[in-house]
Amino acid sequence: MFTLEEIAESRIVYLRRTGAYGAANNNHMEKLKSWAATHKLLRPDTAVLGIAHDDPATTPPHACRYDTCLLVPDDTGIQDPEIRETRLTGGPHAVLTVPHTAEALQQAWSTLFHDLTAHGHALDTTRPVLERYRPDLLAQHLCEICVPVH
Template sequence: MTRALDLHLPIGSHARRLNRLIDHIETHLGDDLCLDKLAELAAFSPFHLHRLFRAWTGETLRDFVRRRRLETAGNRLRYDRELSIGELAHSCGFASAETFARAFRQHFGQTPSSWRQQGGPGASVLPTALVMAPGAVTLRRLPGRDLLYWRQQGSYAEVADPLWARFQPWIAALGLAGQPLLGMGLDDPAVTPAEHCRYDACVELPPAWQESAGLRPCRKHLAGGWHACLAFEGEASALGGAWTWLTTHWLPHSGFMAGSSPFFEAYEAGAGRGQGGQLRAALCMPVQPLAR
């Protein structure tokens, strides 16, 4: 069993600034992400940011940046086969393809080229009971949206349901109970160790929604665009297999590659996710056409 870290700190804490910093890191992996620059961005002293980040996430900021660069590269090797390894290394913040290859092999135990050829870990692992009907995936152009969210770190199987159990009464108290809900696994558990996986329970905000006085929740914007959407109905324990089918069985033959924005589960307005039982959701993966 892994240790779950609750990354939604109480109102009035540093949660909003730290989550915003992490979101910045995720979208700027190719930039200079030294401690001093990140501390300035988050409005902390470097010493305070170092201590707070380690206490909050269980790893140092430097280790987090290095790990996310390598894990992001690992996923892009699987889903973006048109990008050369040298281009990928540079986009993920490595000075050269040689530096990247050395770090990648040290972290994952194999070279980037062999990882790409094999499709990464778990590429052929699919529960035998999972059968997808023809036409189960539809392409939809989804709008951008603003979200409130709570985040928790740990194995998705252990943290998701308890997080939703706490999150849904909170959003009901804000008058948002009828709004669409999204579950967002920010990390691929085939690549990221379970104890470092991050899960966001999200509610879509209506237009012109204003925060109440004194309320400073974690808030973010989810970019719109084309998504491959798989209709899912079943036990929560089968979600992982459905995502595996979508990414490793449907995607390679689709004429698309995965986009860079987060994958997410979209629940019907007001339906949400309870403790265990059957779930109905659309599994939404951002996509873009392969270059011809």
Template sequence: MDVQIVDVGPKRLACVRHVGPYEEAGVAWEKLSAWACPKGVFLPDTEYLGFSHDDPGTVPASELRYDACLTVADDVEGEGEVQVRHFAGGTYGKYLHKGPYDGLKQVYYDLYTKWLPASGREPRPEPPFEKCLNDPHSTPPEELLTEVHIPLK
């Protein structure tokens, strides 16, 4: 695996929490978009981040927690299901996945069971995240680009 060690800066995020199977997290993205569109918070440099809080190998699918997030300006406030939070950033192992989102489960498995033990690095007790680099509504699944970030000490 071609994994880069990168430092990710702090960010202010608007987030919607999904509880349930990760494959159904698109509902959170729909809610976040429905909130964001009328507010005009989508800017050319907006980043789209998804945080997977739980290991699907140890947590029942019905209890998995996922946060669909986008970067927002300092003056944006949350409301309803949309919470605004600060992301501190830090050091991460970053892997670029090209292809459908359903391939991400294997990417996480390989990162945590193969790359991480061989790297000599230790994970930080924080959730990994994905950064979507292109629009899933206008990009063929085989052309989707997703950066997977795992937190490192």
């Protein structure tokens, strides 16, 4: 079951990976975390976000885009040509906590949108769905899927 959470508008920095979703996304996430650690942006409570931009059911695997993101303060200077930045639009999200395994994430993705509709929520397609990896949850082998809703 999901909970509702208001996620604040934030500045994010990110690395984009294009290719089939899967294990390579984890390597990409480690690359961003390493970069963030060297720039003193990675604290023990820092959440990393994943944004899958394409539906693998309708997009060829080689064209799927995945952003690994980190929330940063507005005054953080970014001087790396590989690191992009943008604003994460805030608003209400349905948050589902799931085991951090490929199987559990796949199962959650397959039922999540139906469950939202069944509970009277509609997906807000103007904002991205987020995978949120918080250290306290990862220590319990859990992660979150945050779906923007109206």
